[in-house]
Every structure is written in C-alpha cells, then in structure tokens.
Amino acid sequence: MAVKNFVVGLFDDEAVLFPAVKKVRTAGYKLHDVYTPFPVHGLDHAMGLRESSLHTAGFIYGITGTTTALSFMSWVFNVDWPLNIGGKPHFPLPAFIPITFELTVLFAAVGMVMTFCWLCQIMPGVKKHIFHPRQTDDKFVMVIELTEKTNAEEVKSFLQAAGAHDINEQQAEAGWWFGRFDKDDEPYLRKVKPVNA
Amino acid sequence: MKDQFVVPARLKKTSFVLMGVGLLTLLIGLFAFQGENATRFWAGLLQNSSFFLLITLASTFFIAATTLAHGGWQIAFRRVPEAISMAVPVLAAILFVIVMILVFGGKDEIYHWVNLHHVHEDKILSWKSPFLNKSFFTIATILTLGLWIFFTLKLRNMSIEEDGWDLKPATGKKILWRNTVVAGGFLVVFTLSVGSTTPWLWLMSIDAHWFSTMYSWYTFASTWVSGLSLIALFVVYLKKHGYLTYVTEEHLHDLGKFMFAFSIFWTYLWFSQYMLIWYANMPEETAYFQPRVWGEWRPIFFLNLLINFITPLLFLMKRDTKRNYTAVVFMAFVIIAGHWMDFWQMVYPATVKHLVFPWYELGLGLGFVGLIIFLVSNALTKAALVPKNHPYLKESIIHHT
Numbered sequence: 001m002a003v004k005n006f007v008v009g010l011f012d013d014e015a016v017l018f019p020a021v022k023k024v025r026t027a028g029y030k031l032h033d034v035y036t037p038f039p040v041h042g043l044d045h046a047m048g049l050r051e052s053s054l055h056t057a058g059f060i061y062g063i064t065g066t067t068t069a070l071s072f073m074s075w076v077f078n079v080d081w082p083l084n085i086g087g088k089p090h091f092p093l094p095a096f097i098p099i100t101f102e103l104t105v106l107f108a109a110v111g112m113v114m115t116f117c118w119l120c121q122i123m124p125g126v127k128k129h130i131f132h133p134r135q136t137d138d139k140f141v142m143v144i145e146l147t148e149k150t151n152a153e154e155v156k157s158f159l160q161a162a163g164a165h166d167i168n169e170q171q172a173e174a175g176w177w178f179g180r181f182d183k184d185d186e187p188y189l190r191k192v193k194p195v196n197a
Numbered sequence: 198m199k200d201q202f203v204v205p206a207r208l209k210k211t212s213f214v215l216m217g218v219g220l221l222t223l224l225i226g227l228f229a230f231q232g233e234n235a236t237r238f239w240a241g242l243l244q245n246s247s248f249f250l251l252i253t254l255a256s257t258f259f260i261a262a263t264t265l266a267h268g269g270w271q272i273a274f275r276r277v278p279e280a281i282s283m284a285v286p287v288l289a290a291i292l293f294v295i296v297m298i299l300v301f302g303g304k305d306e307i308y309h310w311v312n313l314h315h316v317h318e319d320k321i322l323s324w325k326s327p328f329l330n331k332s333f334f335t336i337a338t339i340l341t342l343g344l345w346i347f348f349t350l351k352l353r354n355m356s357i358e359e360d361g362w363d364l365k366p367a368t369g370k371k372i373l374w375r376n377t378v379v380a381g382g383f384l385v386v387f388t389l390s391v392g393s394t395t396p397w398l399w400l401m402s403i404d405a406h407w408f409s410t411m412y413s414w415y416t417f418a419s420t421w422v423s424g425l426s427l428i429a430l431f432v433v434y435l436k437k438h439g440y441l442t443y444v445t446e447e448h449l450h451d452l453g454k455f456m457f458a459f460s461i462f463w464t465y466l467w468f469s470q471y472m473l474i475w476y477a478n479m480p481e482e483t484a485y486f487q488p489r490v491w492g493e494w495r496p497i498f499f500l501n502l503l504i505n506f507i508t509p510l511l512f513l514m515k516r517d518t519k520r521n522y523t524a525v526v527f528m529a530f531v532i533i534a535g536h537w538m539d540f541w542q543m544v545y546p547a548t549v550k551h552l553v554f555p556w557y558e559l560g561l562g563l564g565f566v567g568l569i570i571f572l573v574s575n576a577l578t579k580a581a582l583v584p585k586n587h588p589y590l591k592e593s594i595i596h597h598t
Contacts, residue, residue, distance in 0.1 A: 041597055059514070086478075094472045 002195045004145055004174045006032060007155040008131045009164030011140040014040050020142065020162035021046045027158065029150060032143040032174070035135035054119070058112045065107030069100040127179040129172040129186060145174070199440050202577040212571040219564010226557045236306040240548040241558045242295045243307060247399055248420065248540040249565040250288040251391065252533070255424020256281035257349045258387055261380035267373075269592030270451055273443035276582050277431045279356055281424075282349045283576035284569050289342040296338060296399060300331050307548055310405040321406050329405060334398050341390040348383035355379065357580045359587065369588030391417050404547045407485045411470035416543075418466045422459040422505075423536040425452065426529035431573060433522050433529075440582050443594045446520040450598050453519030456532060460509035463536075467502070488546040497542045497552065504535035537562055 011017045017034070024031055025048060034047060077083065078090050088095065117123055135141040142164065144155055156167050171194055172186070179185040230238040256278035263271045271278075298304075305312035310329045316322045322329070355375060362368050396416035401409070409415075429452045435441045474482045489498045508531055518524040541558060584590065 055516075094468075094475050097468060097472065 002174055003171060003192045005152070005194050006131070006170045006172060007144045007146060007152055007159065008168050008170055009142050009144075009159035009162075010132060010134075010166040011142065011164055014043075014140060016163040017140045017142070018043070018046055020159075020164065023158075023162050024142070024144065029155060029158070030145040030147055032145040034143070035131065035141040037136055037138055037140070054112060054115060057115050058108045061111030062104045062108035064111075065104040066100055068107070069103035070096060073099065121176045125178055125180075126176045127181070127185070128176050129170075129174075131170060131172070132166075199442070200581045200583055202435070202440060202574075202582055204574045204578060205438065208570065208574055212567045212574065215563045215567025216571065217567075219561055219567060222557055222560025222564065226561075229557070235304070237549045237557065239295070239299060239304065239307050240544050241555075241561050243299065243399070244540050244544040244558060245561045245565050246288065246292040246295050248423075248537055249562075249569060250285065250292050251416070251420035252424040252427055252536075253281050253284040253288055253569060254345060254349075254387075254391070255421045256428060257285065257345070257352065257383065258391075258421065259424065259428060260352055261348075261383045261387070264376045264380040265384060267589075269589035270448060270596040272584060272587050272589045272593035273448060273596070274428075274432050274435075274441055274582075275356070275584055275587070276577070276580060277435065277441075278428050279353050279580075280573045280576035281427060281431060281569075283353060284572040285349045286346045287568070287572055288565075289346055292399075293338065293342055297335070300334055308402055308405070310402060319406075325405070329398075329402055334402075337394060337398055341386070341395050344386045345390070348379060348386060351379050352376070352383070356584055360581060360585060362586050364586055366588075368586065372586065373588060391420075400543055403544060404485055406481065409470055409474070409482075409485070411466055415463075415466045415470055418459065418463040419505075419536045419539050422456060422463055423533045425455045425459060426532040427569075428452065429456065429525055429529045430533075433526050435577075435582070437522070443583065443590075445596075446522075447596050447598050448593075449522065449525055450516070450519045451596075453513055453525050453528075456525075456528060457509055457513035457519065460505060460513070460532065464502070464506040464510075467506075485547075488550070489542060492546070493550075493552040494542055494546050497538065501535065501539050501542060504531060505539060508535075 009020075011020065014036070017036075017040075021031070021034065021043070031047060034043065036043065073096050074091060077092075082090055085092075121128060131143050132139060132141045142159070144150075144159070146152055146155065152169050156169070159167050177185070226238050226241065230236075259271075259278045260275065260282065299307050300311050305315065309315050310322050310325070311331060316326055327333075359372050362372070391413065393413050396413040400416065401407070401412045429449070432441065432444060432449070432452065436444055471486070474486060488494050509528060512524070512528055513519055518528070541555060545552075
C-alpha cells in the first residue's frame with residue numbers, strides 16, 4: 001500500500017458525470033475511482049473496467065460443491081460405513097441430489113461473497129480512505145490520481161470545466177489498512193511521504 | 198420503421214407445406230392404425246393437441262403474468278405473445294373434438310375409466326368416480342376451454358382497442374388498471390385449470406389408478422418453458438425480417454434468462470415428482486415409473502433429462518449465448534422438441550405401451566406447427582407490432598439488463 005496525492009471532484013448528476021468520465025479518459029488522466037450513491041448502469045463500461053469474472057468464479061465454486069457432496073457421500077456410504085437404509089442401494093443417487101444441490105449453492109454463494117469482499121477490499125476491520133462523506137449519500141465523487149506527468153492545478157481546472165464542484169487535493173492511503181471503525185487512524189499513515197509527490 | 202407485419206410468401210408456403218404433412222400423416226394414420234392399433238391414432242392426436250394448445254396458452258399466461266407484475270420490458274414485443282395466443286381458440290376446438298371422441302366414442306384404450314364395467318369392478322376407479330366421470334370431464338373441459346378463450350380474446354381486444362386511444366396520463370392509468378383486472382381474472386382461472394385439475398383430467402387419467410399431485414405443475418412447467426421458447430422464436434423471426442425495431446439483444450437476453458430459469462424449474466418439478474415416489478417405493482405409485490425407468494422407455498426417460506435439463510443448463514448459462522440470436526433460436530428448437538418428447542413419454546407408455554419410432558406423432562406435430570405458424574402470422578398482420586399507447590413502452594425501449 002502506498003500514500004498518494006489525489007484530485008477529488010464532486011458531481012451532482014450522473015448526466016454530467018458520464019461525459020466527464022469520458023473526457024478524463026480521452027485526456028489520459030489516471031482515474032483512481034468513481035464513487036456513486038447507487039449502482040449506475042453502464043458506468044463500469046464508461047470507465048473502461050473489464051467485465052467481472054465473478055460469475056466464472058461462482059461456477060467453479062458451484063462445481064466444487066457438487067463434487068464435494070457427491071464424492072463425500074459416495075465414500076461414506078460405499079467405502080467407509082456401508083449401511084442398509086430402507087433397502088435402498090448403496091449409491092442412491094436421487095437421495096443424494098438435494099444435498100448435492102444444497103452444497104452447490106452453499107459453496108457458490110459463500111465463495112462468491114468472499115471473492116466479492118476480496119475484490120472490493122471490504123471486511124470488518126479493514127478500512128479505506130473516504131474521499132468525501134457524501135459519496136454514499138447524494139454526490140458522485142470522481143478521484144483522479146496524480147502522476148509525475150500531471151500537474152494538480154491543471155487537473156483541477158480540467159475538472160472545473162467538466163462540471164465538477166468542491167474540487168480539492170487530497171493526500172491519502174490508496175489501499176486498505178487494518179483499523180478500528182471508531183478511530184481515525186489514517187493520520188499515522190499520512191506521515192509517510194507520498195510516492196507520487 | 199416497419200410497424201405493420203406482412204406475411205412473407207415463404208412463411209405462408211412453409212405453413213401450408215407443414216399443414217399438408219400433418220394432414221397426410223393423419224390420413225396415413227387413419228388407414229395404418231385400425232382395430233387393435235387405433236389406440237396409437239388417438240394417443241398421437243391427444244399428445245399433440247394438448248401439447249400445442251398448452252404452449253400457445255403459455256403466451257396468454259406470459260401476458261397476464263407480466264401485466265400483473267407491472268413488467269415493462271416486454272411491451273416492445275407484447276404483440277407477439279398476443280398473436281401466438283390467437284391460436285388458442287382453434288387449438289382448443291381441435292382438442293375438444295378429440296377428447297370428446299375419446300370419452301363418448303365408445304373407446305376405452307386411452308381413458309379406461311370411461312368404460313362403466315371397468316369402473317364397477319374396480320375399487321379405485323369407483324372411489325374416484327365422483328371426479329373421474331364423463332359429465333364432470335365434459336363440464337370441466339368446456340368451462341376451462343371457454344374461460345381460456347374468453348380471457349385470451351379479451352386481453353387481445355383490449356390491447357388493439359388501446360391503439361386508438363391517446364397518450365394522456367389518465368389514459369395510461371386506465372390501460373394499466375383494466376389490463377391488471379383481466380390478467381388477474383385469467384390467472385385465477387389458469388391456476389385452477391393448468392395449475393390444478395386440467396392435466397389430471399386430460400393426461401393423468403390415462404393412468405387412472407395412479408396419481409401425483411405434482412403432475413399438473415409438471416405439465417405447466419413443461420408447456421411454459423416451451424411457450425417461452427415459442428415467443429423467442431417469433432420475436433427473433435420478426436427481428437431478422439426488419440420488424441420490432443425497439444427489440445434489442447437486451448430483450449432477447451431476458452427471454453433467454455426465462456428459458457434458462459424455467460428449464461431448471463421444470464427439472465425441479467420432475468425431480469420432486471420422481472424422488473418422492475422412488476423414496477416411498479409404494480407399488481401403486483411406482484407403477485407409473487416402471488415402464489419408463491425400467492422398461493422399454495428407459496432411453497427416452499434419460500434422454501428427456503439430458504435434453505430438457507443438462508442442455509439448457511450448460512448452454513444458456515453464459516451471458517453471450519443468451520444475447521446471441523442464433524444460439525437462442527437453436528436452444529428454443531431444442532427445448533420445444535424436448536418437451537414435445539416429454540409429452541410423448543407421458544402419454545405413450547400407458548396407451549401404446551411399446552416404444553416405436555414416432556413417425557406418425559412427428560408428422561402430426563409438424564402439422565400443428567404449420568397450423569400455429571399460419572394462425573400466428575395472420576394474427577400478427579391484424580395490428581401494429583408496437584402497442585404505441587402503452588404507458589410502459591418507453592421503459593421497454595430503454596430496457597437495459
């Protein structure tokens with residue numbers, strides 16, 4: 001993780017935000033992220049993010065669940081402890097199906113939630129810098145990362161022209177850190193010299 | 198924008214050729230299956246007429262369910278299920294004639310409960326006779342078919358009438374309200390018929406000793422997923438011929454999701470019916486599965502599961518296939534054929550008993566397909582392809598999954 005310098009701009013409306021995102025990308029600035037109070041259709045596409053692979057991961061977790069359930073039950077009833085239950089065969093596939101189904105769903109669901117948390121870096125005890133307190137309320141917050149090639153003042157006037165307001169410069173931790181929800185522990189991190197200063 | 202459908206000469210020719218094949222097969226069947234073999238003649242007619250009636254009725258159900266759920270995405274192609282549902286009155290008449298001949302024609306090979314000698318000698322049939330008798334069967338059939346036709350025509354006529362109205366908010370409210378009322382009425386009838394007693398009377402009473410409370414839902418799931426595939430086929434056909442400008446791959450994606458989801462729903466009901474009977478292992482219940490799982494019909498029984506569950510599950514799982522016109526058309530054909538086969542294995546093991554190549558049944562099926570193409574394409578020309586005054590039309594145009 002590293003502390004970096006950012007330029008932050010607020011937008012009131014997604015109709016202004018969309019063209020601004022496109023302008024930022026064509027201008028070649030490094031878009032750190034865009035925070036919105038609700039899921040905005042097509043924003044991921046406008047930002048140039050690739051299609052999520054979460055569903056592929058879900059399929060793999062599901063298949064793992066199916067295999068686990070079937071192989072474990074078969075091993076138990078055929079190899080480890082064969083029992084005669086109601087005269088049914090030792091490999092009673094119809095009786096295995098509900099459990100196989102449940103384990104498939106369980107593996108897929110839990111696996112996908114954990115993968116989602118991993119990808120979004122959210123967990124109890126994991127904290128991230130909040131660029132503006134209203135980013136989950138009613139404002140669209142665009143964050144541009146400064147590089148050695150970009151000038152902060154230039155980015156600010158660019159955002160101004162694109163329709164942003166409350167434009168400010170922030171020095172913040174770009175990644176996550178362990179911390180308590182009731183304590184502002186980020187200042188300790190901020191003492192470090194930013195990597196893109 | 199092409200908003201008025203004109204039947205292409207090729208489609209008309211195809212429908213006539215298919216109907217010709219159907220009639221020819223019927224004639225050949227009439228001569229080939231006489232005396233002892235007449236069972237197959239009637240079983241084929243019963244299987245095909247009930248299957249194709251129920252998959253066109255699925256369109257009325259589609260309209261009613263989406264209306265009641267205040268769905269907006271389907272408005273851009275709502276005229277397509279409306280047109281498909283216009284085949285219901287004709288197919289209902291055909292089915293009515295067939296079941297009436299089976300009940301009153303002095304034949305007891307298909308419905309052996311119509312023979313009163315059997316009923317008197319048989320404890321189970323005597324006990325069931327307050328429900329399973331000729332007059333109840335006839336009254337219930339007339340009532341269900343009549344109500345289906347009434348509500349189907351009502352929904353269609355209202356929709357066409359609304360084209361002459363205006364775009365004021367008050368009119369929009371009125372359109373929504375009266376459609377909701379009629380759709381609600383239809384769903385009550387549909388639940389009590391397709392969701393409950395109708396498949397018991399028409400199809401389950403072939404095995405009059407056997408019973409399954411899952412049977413009607415199973416039949417419903419089978420015809421509903423095929424009905425959705427039929428809607429998808431017509432939507433893609435119109436789209437490929439330059440109609441339905443507002444329909445995009447977003448709408449196709451949603452239809453694909455429905456086909457995928459209800460294939461799994463069908464499997465869920467298939468399994469729920471099978472597993473409980475397998476687990477309890479009681480002779481009066483397992484009698485139904487004896488010829489299907491352990492008899493001649495074993496390959497068909499497992500092919501059924503392969504075509505109607507495994508194929509749609511693996512094929513439609515990916516987003517790209519649900520958004521691809523060719524892939525959805527291919528899958529729609531597979532699903533309709535698969536559930537046609539499902540109806541075949543529901544009717545045949547207890548009537549014809551032996552597994553033979555179904556040339557006669559396939560021929561009749563093609564005839565019904567031709568009839569549906571003919572009726573639907575005619576109904577499509579009767580109205581504009583977009584219900585322009587529907588308040589949810591904009592929602593459908595900008596629909597985005």
